[in-house]
Amino acid sequence: MADDVAQTTRKHGLRTTLSHVGRTTKREHGFVNPPLLRGSTVLVPTVAERQALQAKRGERVLTYGTGGSATHWALEDAIAAVEGGSRCYIVSTGLSAVTTPLLAWLKAGDHMLMPDHVYGPARNFATTMLRDFGVDTTFYLPEIDETGLSALMRPNTKVVYTESPGSHTFEVQDVPAIARAAHAGGAKVFMDNTWGIHHFQPFAHGVDVSIQAATKYPAGHSDVLIGAITVNTDTDWQILHAAARTLGQYASPDDCWLTLRGMRTMAVRLQAQMESALLIAHWLRQQPEVAQVLHPGLPGAPGHELWRRDFTGACSLFGVEFKSSFTTKATHRFVEALDLFGIGASWGGYESLAVPTTGFVTRSAGGKPFAGPMVRIHIGLEDPDDLIADLTHGLGALRQEN
Ligand SMILES: Cc1ncc(COP(=O)(O)O)c(C=O)c1O
Numbered sequence: 001m002a003d004d005v006a007q008t009t010r011k012h013g014l015r016t017t018l019s020h021v022g023r024t025t026k027r028e029h030g031f032v033n034p035p036l037l038r039g040s041t042v043l044v045p046t047v048a049e050r051q052a053l054q055a056k057r058g059e060r061v062l063t064y065g066t067g068g069s070a071t072h073w074a075l076e077d078a079i080a081a082v083e084g085g086s087r088c089y090i091v092s093t094g095l096s097a098v099t100t101p102l103l104a105w106l107k108a109g110d111h112m113l114m115p116d117h118v119y120g121p122a123r124n125f126a127t128t129m130l131r132d133f134g135v136d137t138t139f140y141l142p143e144i145d146e147t148g149l150s151a152l153m154r155p156n157t158k159v160v161y162t163e164s165p166g167s168h169t170f171e172v173q174d175v176p177a178i179a180r181a182a183h184a185g186g187a188k189v190f191m192d193n194t195w196g197i198h199h200f201q202p203f204a205h206g207v208d209v210s211i212q213a214a215t216k217y218p219a220g221h222s223d224v225l226i227g228a229i230t231v232n233t234d235t236d237w238q239i240l241h242a243a244a245r246t247l248g249q250y251a252s253p254d255d256c257w258l259t260l261r262g263m264r265t266m267a268v269r270l271q272a273q274m275e276s277a278l279l280i281a282h283w284l285r286q287q288p289e290v291a292q293v294l295h296p297g298l299p300g301a302p303g304h305e306l307w308r309r310d311f312t313g314a315c316s317l318f319g320v321e322f323k324s325s326f327t328t329k330a331t332h333r334f335v336e337a338l339d340l341f342g343i344g345a346s347w348g349g350y351e352s353l354a355v356p357t358t359g360f361v362t363r364s365a366g367g368k369p370f371a372g373p374m375v376r377i378h379i380g381l382e383d384p385d386d387l388i389a390d391l392t393h394g395l396g397a398l399r400q401e402n
Pocket residue numbers: 093094095096098119167192194195213214215225226227346347
């Protein structure tokens with residue numbers, strides 16, 4: 001660890017941590033924020049110094065751009081502190097944060113377990129490239145318990161993947177139970193913790209490798225794509241680091257700098273967005289057109305008890321299932337009638353979004369399909385009263401003749 005980069009810390013509260021983590025402890029530049037360092041070539045005065053630096057490859061020394069710089073290391077420390085892990089590696093997208101550790105821990109002949117509600121491109125990676133590389137994947141029902149998971153373990157199961165809740169259908173997983181079964185069979189537990197962000201501490205719940213699409217709440221302003229992979233042991237760090245460097249994984253320093261800037265306000269943004277989302281989810285639940293609201297923070301909603309047990313809060317992404325008397329086309333009218341909600345992929349920015357998701361999710365593990373058409377809602381930082389007025393207008397469009 002370079003002496004000019006603050007240590008990962010969660011000894012303080014989250015807001016204190018986010019205000020201080022990753023800031024330089026030396027004061028030679030004087031500015032509050034870590035510098036934005038761009039570069040590929042690193043010049044050294046002598047060959048001997050170059051050799052000395054190369055011998056330290058893997059440590060936080062400047063040797064070549066792909067090894068990162070203080071700009072990357074500051075963000076790595078911030079994410080590791082939020083996740084409660086020891087080290088983090090920053091990559092160019094959330095999807096790279098999914099694929100890089102899978103390539104690090106799996107090889108031909110291995111088997112992986114993945115939840116059926118997994119983020120679509122992660123499923124796609126498993127069923128295309130990983131399959132072609134000789135890795136077999138079994139998709140399991142997300143609500144599986146310890147016994148069920150144990151029954152699916154094979155001698156060659158090396159990774160048990162989790163995503164909780166699923167980012168389209170919002171089933172909450174019993175991660176500690178899954179981790180017990182996975183570890184008993186000698187597998188590593190991966191988790192896409194993008195929804196939980198600082199409200200779920202992965203390593204305290206048995207996870208070995210935590211994945212963040214930092215594109216969402218850490219960056220927070222819908223202008224950056226970035227991913228983070230966090231581990232909690234030195235051995236896991238060596239495996240991750242070696243694979244990421246072998247693959248040439250890297251993120252632009254500009255994007256790291258913007259993401260760390262976003263993280264300074266993440267806790268307050270997320271608090272406001274969580275409160276608005278819960279308010280609006282409660283309101284939507286009372287509307288006659290709605291069959292159910294898939295928000296684990298709502299009492300009585302699917303996964304609520306597990307969410308209460310394992311999470312300290314919620315983000316602002318949830319699903320709505322409309323009554324089966326409405327068509328998918330009616331949900332298209334609904335989202336198109338909204339003025340303050342954009343129709344678009346991703347989430348975690350400051351602005352609200354609404355996207356129809358019927359038919360969007362591939363399922364192969366045999367779960368019960370939803371009867372009505374679905375819409376996924378992301379609540380931004382707008383005034384919740386304005387959003388409710390907009391949604392009321394949208395429901396009018398939904399009710400028009402099919
Ligand atoms: C749950 C989840 N994981 C990973 C990703 C991938 O993130 P990115 O868009 O930065 O590649 C997304 C993106 O929507 C996501 O929703």
